[in-house]
Amino acid sequence: MSIEIKGVTKRFGDFIALDSVDLTVPGGELTALLGPSGGGKSTLLRIIGGLETADSGSVAIGGSDATALPARKRNVGFVFQHYAAFKHLTVARNVAFGLEICKRPKAEVRARVDQMLELVHLEQFADRLPWQLSGGQRQRMALARALAIQPSVLLLDEPFGALDAKVRKELRDWLRRLHDEVHVTTVFVTHDQEEALEVADRIVVINNGRVEQIGTPSELYDAPANEFVMSFLGPVTTLQGQLVRPHDIAIETGPLPGHVPGKIVRYQRIGFEVRVEVATEQEHHPVLVTLTRGEARSLRLAEGASVWISASDNAPRMPAENVA
Numbered sequence: 001m002s003i004e005i006k007g008v009t010k011r012f013g014d015f016i017a018l019d020s021v022d023l024t025v026p027g028g029e030l031t032a033l034l035g036p037s038g039g040g041k042s043t044l045l046r047i048i049g050g051l052e053t054a055d056s057g058s059v060a061i062g063g064s065d066a067t068a069l070p071a072r073k074r075n076v077g078f079v080f081q082h083y084a085a086f087k088h089l090t091v092a093r094n095v096a097f098g099l100e101i102c103k104r105p106k107a108e109v110r111a112r113v114d115q116m117l118e119l120v121h122l123e124q125f126a127d128r129l130p131w132q133l134s135g136g137q138r139q140r141m142a143l144a145r146a147l148a149i150q151p152s153v154l155l156l157d158e159p160f161g162a163l164d165a166k167v168r169k170e171l172r173d174w175l176r177r178l179h180d181e182v183h184v185t186t187v188f189v190t191h192d193q194e195e196a197l198e199v200a201d202r203i204v205v206i207n208n209g210r211v212e213q214i215g216t217p218s219e220l221y222d223a224p225a226n227e228f229v230m231s232f233l234g235p236v237t238t239l240q241g242q243l244v245r246p247h248d249i250a251i252e253t254g255p256l257p258g259h260v261p262g263k264i265v266r267y268q269r270i271g272f273e274v275r276v277e278v279a280t281e282q283e284h285h286p287v288l289v290t291l292t293r294g295e296a297r298s299l300r301l302a303e304g305a306s307v308w309i310s311a312s313d314n315a316p317r318m319p320a321e322n323v324a
C-alpha cells in the first residue's frame with residue numbers, strides 16, 4: 001500500500017523537527033529515510049505509524065486518510081533498534097503475540113507463526129526464550145512478529161543499529177531478500193548511506209526536518225541535487241573549485257592537457273583500496289584520490305611522486321562554494 005504524506009510539520013517547543021514534508025512512498029517498495037542524526041527521520045516514521053501526531057499536514061495509507069487514526073488502527077508493523085521482546089515468552093509466543101491480541105483462531109495462529117519463523121529462518125529456535133538468541137536473531141524475531149499481523153506497512157527504525165558491522169551487513173542482505181519475497185511496503189530509517197544504497201529501492205534524504213532529495217540509489221549517487229546529498233552519500237574532495245568524488249579522479253604520471261599537476265604527499269593502503277593525497281598549487285588542501293591497489297601498483301605511485309590529475313568526464317561534480 002502506498003503512503004502519501006502532505007505538508008507534515010512537527011514542532012517540539014520552538015524546535016522544528018519536520019518542516020512541511022511532502023513524500024509519496026510507492027506501494028510494495030522498500031524506501032529508506034536517510035540522513036544525519038537529529039534530522040527528523042524517526043519523527044517522520046513515528047508520524048506515519050501513528051506513534052506521534054503532526055502539528056499540520058496529512059498522512060494517507062493505501063489511499064485512505066490516516067492522519068487521525070491511532071497506531072493500532074493503522075495496521076502497521078514496527079521494528080525498533082532495541083526491540084522490546086517479552087522476556088518470559090518463547091520466540092514462537094512472541095511472534096504470535098499480535099495475532100493473539102486480535103483473537104485469531106488457534107490453528108491459524110500456529111500456522112502463521114510457523115510460516116513466519118520459516119521466513120526469518122528461526123524455525124529451530126521456536127521454543128527458546130529471547131535472551132537465548134543472538135542480537136541478529138532477535139531482530140529477525142522482531143521482524144517475524146511485525147510481519148505476522150500481515151501489516152499494510154512495515155516501519156523499521158534503525159533495526160540493525162545495535163549490531164556489529166558483520167551481522168549488520170548479513171541482515172541487510174537478508175532484509176533485501178525477504179522484501180523481494182513478501183513485497184510489503186517498507187520504510188526503513190538509517191543514518192548509514194551504505195545501508196541505504198544497498199538495501200533500498202528508493203532513498204529519501206532528510207536533513208534539518210526537510211527532504212533534500214528523493215530518488216533511486218543510482219539517481220542519488222549519479223545526480224545528487226546538492227552539496228549536502230553528494231557529501232552525505234560518500235567521501236568528496238575539491239579539485240579546481242569543484243566538489244568531486246575521490247574515485248572519480250583520474251591520475252596520470254605524465255602531463256596531459258586539462259590535468260592539474262601535483263605531488264603525492266600521502267599514500268595509504270586500506271584493504272583493496274589505495275588513498276593518495278595530492279598537493280596542488282591551486283588547492284588549499286590536498287586533493288584526495290582513491291584507486292585500486294592494482295592501478296596504484298601499475299602506475300608505481302609513491303609518496304613524493306609527481307602526478308597529474310583530472311575529474312573523469314561523466315563524474316558528478318558541483319561548485320564547492322561552501323566547502324573549506
Ligand SMILES: Nc1ncnc2c1ncn2[C@@H]1O[C@H](COP(=O)(O)OP(=O)(O)OP(=O)(O)O)[C@@H](O)[C@H]1O
Nearest residue numbers: 012017035036037038039040041042043044189191
Ligand atoms: N519527544 C520529543 N521532544 C522534544 N524533542 C524531540 C522529541 N522527539 C524528537 N525530538 C527532536 O527532534 C529532532 C529530530 O529527531 P528524530 O529522532 O526524528 O531525528 P532522527 O533523524 O531520527 O535522528 P536519530 O537518528 O538521532 O534518531 C531532534 O533534534 C530531537 O532531539
